[in-house]
Amino acid sequence: MTTLAFVIGIIYLVAATLFVLGLHQMRAPSTARRGNLTSALGMAIAIVATVVVALLGNGGNLWGWIALILGAAVGAVYGVVRARTVKMTDIPQLVSVFNAVGGGAAAAIAFADFVMHGTTASIALSSSIPLVLDVLIGSVTFSGSLIAAGKLQGVIPGRPITFPGSRIVNVAVVLIAIAAGVLTVIFGHSVLLLLVVLVAALVFGILMVLPIGGADAPVIVSLLNAFTGLAVAMAGFAIDNQALIIAGALVGAAGTILTLQMAAAMNRSVANIILGGFGTGDSPSANIADQDLTGIRTLTADDVALQLAYAQHVLIVPGFGLASAQAQHEVADLAKLLIAHHVDVKYAIHPVAGRMPGHMNVLLAEANVPYDQMLQLDEANAAFDNCDVALVVGANDVCNPMAREKGNPVSGMPILDVDHARAVVVLKRSMSTGYAGIPNPLFTDPKTGMFFADAKQGLTEILTATKEYVTA
Numbered sequence: 001m002t003t004l005a006f007v008i009g010i011i012y013l014v015a016a017t018l019f020v021l022g023l024h025q026m027r028a029p030s031t032a033r034r035g036n037l038t039s040a041l042g043m044a045i046a047i048v049a050t051v052v053v054a055l056l057g058n059g060g061n062l063w064g065w066i067a068l069i070l071g072a073a074v075g076a077v078y079g080v081v082r083a084r085t086v087k088m089t090d091i092p093q094l095v096s097v098f099n100a101v102g103g104g105a106a107a108a109i110a111f112a113d114f115v116m117h118g119t120t121a122s123i124a125l126s127s128s129i130p131l132v133l134d135v136l137i138g139s140v141t142f143s144g145s146l147i148a149a150g151k152l153q154g155v156i157p158g159r160p161i162t163f164p165g166s167r168i169v170n171v172a173v174v175l176i177a178i179a180a181g182v183l184t185v186i187f188g189h190s191v192l193l194l195l196v197v198l199v200a201a202l203v204f205g206i207l208m209v210l211p212i213g214g215a216d217a218p219v220i221v222s223l224l225n226a227f228t229g230l231a232v233a234m235a236g237f238a239i240d241n242q243a244l245i246i247a248g249a250l251v252g253a254a255g256t257i258l259t260l261q262m263a264a265a266m267n268r269s270v271a272n273i274i275l276g277g278f279g280t281g282d283s284p285s286a287n288i289a290d291q292d293l294t295g296i297r298t299l300t301a302d303d304v305a306l307q308l309a310y311a312q313h314v315l316i317v318p319g320f321g322l323a324s325a326q327a328q329h330e331v332a333d334l335a336k337l338l339i340a341h342h343v344d345v346k347y348a349i350h351p352v353a354g355r356m357p358g359h360m361n362v363l364l365a366e367a368n369v370p371y372d373q374m375l376q377l378d379e380a381n382a383a384f385d386n387c388d389v390a391l392v393v394g395a396n397d398v399c400n401p402m403a404r405e406k407g408n409p410v411s412g413m414p415i416l417d418v419d420h421a422r423a424v425v426v427l428k429r430s431m432s433t434g435y436a437g438i439p440n441p442l443f444t445d446p447k448t449g450m451f452f453a454d455a456k457q458g459l460t461e462i463l464t465a466t467k468e469y470v471t472a
Contacts, residue, residue, distance in 0.1 A: 004053070004056060008049050008052070008053055009242065011045060011046070011049040012046060012049060012242045012243045012246070014042075014045060015042040015043070015045045015046040015049070015243055015246075016042070016242075016243065016246040016247075017042070018038050018039060018041055018042025018045070019039055019042045019043075019246060019247055019250055020250065021035075021038050022035040022036065022037075022038035022039030022040075022042065023035065023039065023250055023254060025038060026039075028371070029358075029361050029365060029371040029374065030371040032365075043247070046243040046247070049243070050241070050243070082094060087326065090153075091355075091356065091359070091362060092152045092217065092221060092354070092355035092356040092359065093148075093149040093152040093153045093355075094149075095221055095225070095356055096145045096146075096148040096149035096152060096221055096224065097145065097146075097149050099141060099145040099148075099221070099224045099225050099227075099228045100141065100142050100143075100145035100146045100149065102141070102228040102231070102232060103137070103138040103139070103140070103141025103142045103145060103224075103227060103228045103231045104138060104139075104141070104142035105138075106134055106137075106138040106141075106228070106231035106232045106234065106235040106248075107134060107135050107137075107138025107139045107141075107142060107198065107201075107231060108138075109134070109235045109238070109239060110130075110131045110132075110134035110135045110138065110234065110235055110238050111135055111194065111198065113131065113238055113239055114131055114135075114189070114191065114194055115191060117189055123189060125185065126237075127237070127238055128184065128185045129185055130234040130235075130237035130238045131234070131238040132181040132184050132185055132194065132197060133181075133230075133234045134231055134234035134235045134237075134238055135181075135194060135197050135198050135201065136177055136181055136197055136201045137201075137227055137230050137231040137234060138201075138228075138231035138234075138235070139197075139198050139201030139202045139205060140201045140202075140204055140205040140208065140227060141205065141224055141227040141228050141231055142202065142205065143201075143202040143203070143204075143205030143206045144205035144206065144208055144209045144220075144224055144227075145205075145224045145228075147205070147206055147209040147210060148209050148212075148217070148220055148221060148224060151209070151212075151217070152217060152355055156210075158213065158217075158435075159213055160210075160211045160212060160213040161210040161211060162210070162211045166207065166211065169207060170204065170207050170208070173200050173203050173204045173207065174200075174204055176196065176200045177196075177197050177200035177201050177204060180193045180194070180196035180197045180200065181193075181197045184197065213435065216266070216268070217355045217356070218262050218351075218352045218354070218355060218356050218357050218359070219259060219262040219263055219266065219268075219270070219352070221355070221356045221357070222255055222258045222259040222262050222356075222357050223255070223259045223270065225251065225255040225258075226251070226252050226254075226255025226256045226258075226259055227252075227255075228251060228252075228255070229247075229248045229249065229250065229251025229252030229253070229254070229255050230248065230252040231248070232244055232247060232248030232251065232252075233245050233247075233248025233249045233252055234248070235248070236248055258357055261351065261357075262351065262352055262357055264414075265350070265351040265352050265377070265413070265414055266352055266413050267403075267410075267411070267412035267413040267414065268413075295444050296431070296443065296444060296450055297446070297448065297449045297450065298449070298450050298451070298452065299425065299449035299450065299451045300451070301451070301458070301461035301462050301464070301465045302465045303449065303451075304391075304425050304427075304449070304451055304462050304465070305462055305465035305466040305468070305469050306469060307388075307389050307423060307425065307449075308334075308338060308343070308389055308391070308425075308462070308466055309338075309341070309343075309466055309469035309470050310469075311338075311343055311388035311389045312343065312344060312388055313343075313344045313346075313383070313386055313387050313388050313389075314335075314338060314343055314344065314345045314346075314387070314388065314389050314390075314391060315345075315346055315347070315348045315375075315380065315383060315384060315387045315389075315390045315391070315418075315421065316331060316335065316345065316346070316347045316348070316390075316391045316393065317347075317348045317350075317390060317391065317392040317393065317395050317398075317399060317416055317418055318331065318347060318349070318353065318360045318363065318364065318393050318394065318395060319350075319353050319354070319360075319392070319393065319394040319395025319396060319398065320353065320354045320355060320359075320394055320395075321393060321394015321395065321396075321427075321428065321429070321455050322360075322363065322393045322394040322395075322455050323354055323355075323359065323360075323363050323394070324394065324455070325394065325454050325455035325456040325457075326456060327393070327394075327454075327455040327456035327459050328363045328364060328366060328367040328369075329367045330455075330456055330459035330460055330463060331364075331367070331393060331455075331459055332364070332367035332368065332369050333463055334459055334462060334463045334466065335347075335369070335373070337463065337466060337467065337470065338466070338470075340470075341470040345373065346373050346374075346375050346380070346383060347360075347364060347369065347373055347374045347375065348375055348380035348381075348383070348384070348390075348416050348418075349361060349374050349375060349376055349377070349380065350377060350395070350398035350399075350415070350416050351376070351377060352398065353395055353398045360374075361374060377414060377416065380416055381416065381417045381420075384416070384417045384418065384420040384421050385417075385420050387420070387421040387422065388421070388422050388423065389421065389422070389423050389424070389425060390418045390421035390423070390424045390425070391425050391427065392418060392424065392425065392426040392427065392428075392442075393427045393455050393459070394427065394428065394455050395416075396428075396433070396434030396435075396440055397410055397413075397434035397435055397436045397440075398415055398416055399415055399416045399417075399418040399419075399440070399442055400415060400434070400436070400438070400440045400441075400442065401415070401419050401440075401441055401442055402438060402439075402440070402441060403415045408436075408438055409436040409437065409438060410436050410438065418442060419442055419445055419447075419448075421447075422447070423447055423448075423449075424442065424445065424447055424448040424449070425448075425449050425451060426442070426443060426448060426449070426450050426451065427451050427453060427455060427458045427459065427462075428443075428450065428451075428452060429452060429453065429454055430452065431443065431450075
């Protein structure tokens, strides 16, 4: 081993250590931001070390360096601008785009390395197997993530999209990709066979995500993130880069664990999620004036304010409606007002509320909500029994009591026990269903009052009314 190789190995080890430390810090919301910075530092060190290796090695060629510099500049500018300007409601689709970029880049690295060997050169199994797997997994991730981003953005309908014989087509495409991959490994260098793998994988990525409904969005985003990590790790094996192997393995492992946790939170297996979508996607909010409100107790902002002002314990249940209205600051201001007047206020967070894992945590953190006020599922459910008022803002399926019954789309799904609170207020635009497409009996419960309004507008009215009661 040369001195340069030894030094670079040590640098990669330092970078890997920072990756692990950053990932560990991301376990808790209070340290997640620091974890991101720690991991980013590790990646910066790894990138600089890789550039140094390229400079001190064969040096490459002028056009290669131009392409590298331009690519890095475009990527850095796009990343910084998007990170600073993205709306909180667009974070899930941005994550999906990042997954697509990661998977696509990994597949491109493997394909380019394969072509670089020439049409006659043989490739060792230790390189050809991860190389084929990289192209396969990376291509699935690329196309699948773009479809997921399109669904989340509304460019593609969020409902499950299927066609007759779709599963047969899926199986056929997978078999073609696997067969072409095996032949590529057995018969050595064949760009045509690898191209078949790439195209088949791209098609499968599209077909895999199209049937997935909006309710499964958090799980599929997490699953594609795990695929990105696996593709990056395979790229590391293909080009013998330890930093890529370690970083990819960490992302793949973390993404896999998170995917399993998300699936468990919905009482659905990952296989069922992939094979058949669930949920209606985004349905337009019906005009409240045209809806039958028989048996519904409607409230005004003053009614809600009166309940909150005289409560001792309040639990706020955020959902995607809060994110959609970008009302995180309004709900945080309402909580601050109540806390200032000695009301105990906490937030009940469901792991799959919103469009991606941790969506509500990120949303509330952006409004500077203290982390110790965010209660996760088990802790929140224990608190509902002592809750005077549960304020549900834009959430639906995650607090649907029908999950305790059999024979419906949410059966067995762990939910927030909002109906255990002494009184419930639901802030919602209409009586339209959630992603599962089924009614929520919580809305007709005698202890529940419905305040029909956009989350931002409604919270502003409640905040104004509450100020009059607490200062009276």
